[in-house]
Amino acid sequence: MKIQKVHIPVILSILSFFILSGGQVFAQRTTKGPTSSKKNSTLPVGPKMTGDQVIKLRKLTGLGRRGFVKNPEYRTSLGGTVGIDKDWCQITLEYMTAPEFIDDLTFQFYAVSEGVVEGKKVFSFYKSAVKYGDIERSNNHVCTMFLRPSAIKRFGELMAIAVEVLYQGKVVEEMSEEGTKMPEKWWKNPLVVENPSTVMRDGYLLNRSQSPFALISIEGYEFIK
Secondary structure (H helix, E strand, O other): OOOOOOOHHHHHHHHHHHHHHHHHHHHHHHOOOOOOOOOOOOOOOOOOOOOOOOEEEEEEEOOOHHHEEEOOOEEOOOOOEEOOOOEEEEEEEEEEEEEEEEEEEEEEEEEEEEEEEOOEEEEEEEEEEEEEEEEEEEEEEEEEEEEOHHHHHHHOOEEEEEEEEEEOOEEEEEEEEEOOOOOOOOOOOHHHHOOOOEEEOOOOEEEHHHOOOOOOOHHHOOEEO
């Protein structure tokens, strides 16, 4: 079989062509102006968010075992692990905001549990607020509250949760989740809050900074005022 000779100058010409072509393509891709890091002034919002809204609540969760989280473990320079394995109930609110920045928003949370205390059926009512500052425009804000493990053990699991959002002193958004049938706006309804079987319990529903979870993923949450 006859082997054809390939001239070295031809090979060099082909290689030079590909190298030069590649260099031109690369230059076209890299010489494009830098992408601005400034956020778009128009927020891509969901279909139910109107033009005058500053905030839209997306999802509220916290009922049942899916809302339970274990006590975080911390290690110290003294050695060993600090923390006991306990179940906290985490209430999670997902929301979006439209303005570039909001000075502050107050989130007023409500929760009710049902349990048997000293042989009697009792409804425990929890209420707590958290205020955030300098809220930047985003579709992915998250707010969390935590019910102490002792409350779950003593007074039962949560059967209903709700939140009101106050902006400039007015309620602008609200949302609730119920595991059983409840009156409309039960957190303000006299049938619930003034019921002889309802007991108001302070100090059990905590914001993130008051809980052992304060240092977990701290960069993913808003500044608490």
